[in-house]
Amino acid sequence: MRIAKEDKKLDFDMTIAPSDAHNWSKEEKALIEERAKFHHSQRSPERLRKNAMLAVQYRMEHYVQDDQVTLEKMSAIEDFVKDFLKVLGINKTAFAQYIEMDGANLNKYYRSDRRFNTELALKFAHFFHTPADLWLKIQIKNELLLLQKEKQSEDKYNKYDYEKLLQIA
Structure with a gap:
């Protein structure tokens, strides 16, 4: 999965395969972590x-x-x-x-x-x-x-x- 730098919005939907993280840049990893934290904060x-x-x-x-x-x-x-x-x-x-x-x-x-x-x-x-x-x-x-x-x-x-x-x- 590739994420463009402009796509910093937190409401996007994504599917991550088990091997995807091997090719991610630090920015992409940080964005995914940010998205995960945001998603977690929205849980009841x-x-x-x-x-x-x-x-x-x-x-x-x-x-x-x-x-x-x-x-x-x-x-x-x-x-x-x-x-x-x-x-x-x-x-x-x-x-x-x-x-x-x-x-x-x-x-x-x-x-x-x-x-x-x-x-x-x-x-x-x-x-x-x-x-x-x-x-x-x-x-x-x-x-x-x-x-x-x-x-x-x-x-x-x-x-x-x-x-x-x-x-x-």
Whole structure:
């Protein structure tokens, strides 16, 4: 895409291909950046909120699909809830009350003292406008990461072997 120097107007429409930026001059890049900032400034607060909510959802989806996540890089469900609540400007107590749950009880799910379940996944899904299964996939991914850690200390589980029980009988 080529932009003439005279075309500094911010209300033009354009389509940019992935490889277009390789051939742009500094002036053209600056003009595109200016246009993007202008376009962003024209968005409604609701549109900006929806975009921010989608960004959190995309991070959740990326987290679930990322095979490079380790136990040290594990993200809890609470991390994503905090991100959503920050976008919405809502505190955890108000959120807990809105989904008809005691704040202390909700914290037990956050800390994994209680297992995240389908009912909570559905509440979170409806509240944050996300797929319910995405919340459960995060829970399962985290449990699989914990399982990998436990496998490293398999010695404590060696006693649970049906063959040893059959030898005793």
